[in-house]
Amino acid sequence: MTKQTLANDKPLMCKIVDKWEECFETFSFKLQLPVKVQGAKPGQFIMLWIPGEDEYPVGIAGLENNILEVGIARMGEGTEAMHRKEVGDFVGIRGFYGKPFTPPEDVNHLLIGGGFGVVPLKMLIETLMKSEKKQDIHVFEGARTKNRLMYLKWLQELHDQGEITFHVCTDDGSFGYQGFPTVALEEFLQKTKTPSVIYAAGPERMMKFIFDLGKKYPKVIDMQMSLAGRYMRCGFGACANCAVDPTGWRICVDGPIFNTEKLEKISDFGVYERLDTGEKKKL
Amino acid sequence: MSLATKIGSLTLRNPMILASGVLGTSYSTLKRAYEAGLGAVVTKSIGINPSSGNTNPSIFALNEIRSVISSIGLANPGFQVFREDLEKLLESSVPTIVSIFGESMEEFKEVLNGLTDLPIQAFELNFSCSSSKKDRAQISTDPDLVFEIVKELRTNTTVPLWVKLTPNVSNIVEIASSAVRGGCDALVAVDTLKAMVIDIQTKQPILGNKRGGLSGAALKPVGIRSVYDLYEHFDEEIPIIGVGGIYRGEDIIEYLLAGATAVEIGTSLGVAYPENMVRFFQMKVKKYMEEHKFSSISEITGGAHK
Structure with a gap:
């Protein structure tokens, strides 16, 4: 029987059936789910358990025929432990947690990601492309150098096929234009006449910058941003270690995707993170 | 009909209290829990120094038994940092119970003395975090230690002291008696049960x-039995707060009938939207009171002993 989603339960053990180097210090993995499940939604996340090592939240890049794709950038011991895993090894997943992106129709979809943030955007792109209505999808990606651009080949191909418009840049100019992705985003916002929605995922300071930029343009009717980069323990609302002030919203349950109206109310957004001790630290 | 209840000198607008360890990390989540309609909130357990707690996984759900296993390991920001959150919370007049823990009498005293000037409703003494790395269960299972610590802390503060009891003992009444003799103002029963889950694929916990x-x-019948035993022994000598596995309004009634004057609710508020859960709880408790012609919570307390 195909389940709508997974039960909130102990880690579900999944076999790694594929692994490849996505870009510098970043690997993609395909995990075989042992149960039939209809789907995760773009923007949701899983808690990934590397047995005997660590567990942490990971964005979902895709889910098809019970094969879950994730992308893991090297960010510390926990992610290195995953990088050491090979095809045939087992890891555990819990999820699918959190509220997804909710794209409206008849707008420009402007997706902008930095670093690991591009992972959940991949699934959003796939979903938008499947929509029956013609969608204008613009993807803005930036990285320090060419070899750090995630999903570069795939995005270029989609651009060449006319499925999306790909705006790519690097800090050092090794690929695309030299500079930040927000440059192309702002240029686009200055030109466009169509209502637009911005979707962002990545480092919070970057997103805050994008948020402040987007607010200057009335054509931007909504912004949906993922705060899934915060420290989490449970993933389902109990520990509230990921909660933001002053609203008390838990990123894992009330988010991780928040819209403009909600982001306005989160004074921690782009300013403070919460450590595993519960102490707050300036970003 | 009134949902108000008294725990010693403390009056709460209703008997539902947020249990320690859930939604208790910051002023904003505690405030949110209170505004959802609870009678009071208990903070996460606070110690002397910031601590990261245990390696993850440190908490996950067990779907089949509607339960959660955890071993956070007393992660906390330390009482000095947490004090700022407490001050913000108290500005909003949220009835607050501060859960504290220590490795020793001295640590307990330091934390207590560092917070006792705040307008809080009570301290809840965590002697029994069965998830802790070092075996702090020594305090919670040792009647003499419990007596000594409660007695000493009693002389350090006028704030009411609640003692949270572990179910991991053969005779919970014995430990509770030590706490009462030491001068505590309420008993909270029970803390989590020692537990483990092993993954059979990778063959490891x-x-x-x-x-x-x-x-x-899964913890509820254990909690009910504990409250029942405590009430049978103490009757109205000391208020008992029931905690463990409350998922429905009916569970609250069950704890009251066993002898509780209030309940703490944790897991079920954490895994859902506290706003919705509290509304359901309230509705059910009121409906029961109507059907059974109760006009106050105190009339229900201990009803199963008659």
């Missing part, structure tokens, strides 16, 4: 700390 504590629906 799943929690980073291997051992943890069980909360949620």
Whole structure:
């Protein structure tokens, strides 16, 4: 029987059936789910358990025929432990947690990601492309150098096929234009006449910058941003270690995707993170 | 009909209190829990120094038994940092109970003395975090230690002292008696049960700390029995607060009938939207009171002993 989603339960053990180097210090993995499940939604996340090592939240890049794709950038011991895993090894997943992106129709979809943030955007792109209505999808990606651009080949191909418009840049100019992705985003916002929605995922300071930029343009009717980069323990609302002030919203349950109206109310957004001790630290 | 209840000198607008360890990390989540309609909130357990707690996985759900296993390992920001959150919370007049823990009498005293000037409703003494790395269960299972610590802390503060009891003992009444003799103002029963989950694929315990504590629906009958035993022994000598596995309004009634004057609710508020859960709880409790012609919570307390 195909389940709508997974039960909130102990880690579900999944076999790694594929692994490849996505870009510098970043690997993609395909995990075989042992149960039939209809789907995760773009923007949701899983808690990934590397047995005997660590567990942490990971964005979902895709889910098809019970094969879950994730992308893991090297960010510390926990992610290195995953990088050491090979095809045939087992890891555990819990999820699918959190509220997804909710794209409206008849707008420009402007997706902008930095670093690991591009992972959940991949699934959003796939979903938008499947929509029956013609969608204008613009993807803005930036990285320090060419070899750090995630999903570069795939995005270029989609651009060449006319499925999306790909705006790519690097800090050092090794690929695309030299500079930040927000440059192309702002240029686009200055030109466009169509209502637009911005979707962002990545480092919070970057997103805050994008948020402040987007607010200057009335054509931007909504912004949906993922705060899934915060420290989490449970993933389902109990520990509230990921909660933001002053609203008390838990990123894992009330988010991780928040819209403009909600982001306005989160004074921690782009300013403070919460450590595993519960102490707050300036970003 | 009134849902108000008294725990010693403290009056709460209703008997539902947020249990320690859930939604209790910051002023904003505690405030949110209170505004959802609870009678009071208990903070996460606070110690002397910031601590990261145990390696993850440190908490996950067990779907089949509607329960949660955890071993957070007393992660906390330390009482000096947490004091700022408490001050913000108290500005909003949220009835607040501060859960504190220590490795020793001296640590307990330091934390207590560092917070006792705040307008809080009570301290809840955590002697029994069964998820902790070091075996702090020594305090919770040792009647003499419990007596000594409660007695000493009693002389350090006028704030009411609640003692949270572990179910991991053969005679909970014995430990409770020590706490009462030491001068505590209420008993809270029970803390989590010692537990473990092993992954059979990789053949290892799943929690980073291997051992943890069980909360949620599976804990409820253990909590009910504990409250029943305590009430049978103490009758109205000391208020009892029931905790463990409350998922429905009916569970609250069950704890009251066993002898509780209030309940603490943790896991079920954490896994859902506290706003919705509290509304359902209230509706059910009121409906029961109507049907059974109760006009106050105190009339229900201990009803199963008649």
